[in-house]
Amino acid sequence: MITRIVNAEEGLDEAVSLIKSGELVVFPTETVYGLGANAYDAAAVKKIFEAKGRPQDNPLIVHISRVEEVRDIARDIPDVFFTLAAHFMPGALTVVLPRSERIPDIVTAGGDTVAVRMPKSPVARELIARSFPLAAPSANRSKHVSPTSARHVFDDLDGRVPLILDGGECEVGIESTVLDLTSGEPVILRPGAVTAQMLAPFLGVAPGSGKVIGTAKSPGMKYEHYAPTADAYAASSPAVAALFYDKCVKEGRRPVLLFGEGKAAELGDRERISLGESVDDFMHSVYSALRTAEKEHDVIIVEMLEGEGRAASVMNRVMKAVGGKVL
Ligand code: TXA
Ligand code: MG
Secondary structure, X not given: OOXXXXXXXXXXXXXXXXXXXXXXXXXXXXXXXXXXXXXXXXXXXXXXXXXXXXXXOOOOEEEOOOHHHHHHHEXXXXXXXXXXXXXXXXXOEEEEEEEOOOOXXXXXXXXXXXXXXXXXOHHHHHHHHHOOOEEEOEOOOOOOOOOOOHHHHHHHHOOXXXXXXXXXXXXXXXXXXXXXXXXXXXXXXXXXXXXXXXXXXXXXXXXXXXXXXXXXXOHHHHOOOOOXXXXXXXXXXXXXXXXXXXXXXXXXXXXXXXXXXXXXXXXXXXXXXXXXXXXXXXXXXXXXHHHHHHHHOOEEEEEOOOOXXXXXXXXXXXXXXXXXXXX
C-alpha cells in the first residue's frame, strides 16, 4: 500500500470517502495524531489493530464532532458529562461512559464502557461530521512514542495506511486525560493536559477539602508503550545527568540530553535537545524530541520535572518512555 501525506484541508474529501468505504485515515488532533476508522464498522476497526500491531484487549477512544453525538455512542449518560463537555470539549479530555449497543465489541475490547472524546482540530471534526464517529488510537506502531507530526506517523505506518492528513505539529503534545465516570467516584485513568485540579470544581470536589479525584490505570497503561528505541533514563538533577552523560561518552556510546532552557546552563556544552521554557513547552516537544534523539543517539537522558498538574502528567509519560529508570 502506498501511504500519502496530504495537507489536511486538501485531503478532507478523500478522507471522507476512505472512511465511508471502511478504510483507515490518519487525522490531526491537538494532542497527538489519531489512526481512525468508522466506529460502527467492526471490520474497519480491525484494520486499526493490524496496522498498529496493537493487542485487541486494549480498547479505543471514539471521537465525535458534536457533544450531542455522545447519545449514539453511550447510554445512561450522567449530567456531569454535559457539564464537563461545556468546559472541556472540544479538548484534551476523554470520558469513559456506559457503552451503547451500536458500538461493536472490538472498539471496547468487549467491555461494557466506551471512551469518548471531541478533538479540537476543525478538520478532524469535519471529517467525523461528514462520515461517522471515529474509533482511533494514537497513530504510532504499538509500543512506540505517540506521533505529534505527520512525519512521525509516516515513519511508523508507511505502507500500512493509505492517507495521512497533515495538520502540522500537535499543540498539546501528549495524549488526552482519560476520566472514568462509570465506577462510582470519578477516576482519572490517564493524566494529561486537563488536570485533576481543573476537573475538580465540576465534579463536586471542593478545593482544599482534602478529597481528590481518584487515579487508576486505563487498560492501555499496563503496556510499556511511549518508549523510544534507544536506552532512556530520567535524570533527577542536571548534575547526575552530566555525570552519566560523560560516563557514556567514555564508554563510546552516543548520549543526548533532553532538557528545558531553565537547567541548560548547568549542562555545559554537552549535546542537548531543548524542551523549551515552560511545562507546556516540555509537554509540546517531549515526544518529538524522543523521536529525534533515538535516530542519532543510543542513550537518551530526560529532565525530570517536579510538581503537580501538567508537570506530573508529562512525567507520567517520561517514566513510561524510560521504563522507570531514574538516575
Ligand atoms: O489524545 C488521545 O487520547 C489520542 C488522540 C488520537 O485522541 N488517542 C489515544 O488513544 O491516545 P490510545 O488508544 O493510544 O489510548 C487510549 C487510552 C488507552 O490507555 C486505553 O486503554 C484507554 O484510553 N481506554 C480506551 N477505552 C477505554 C475504556 N472503555 N475504559 C477505560 N479505558 C479506556
Ligand atoms: Mg496510544
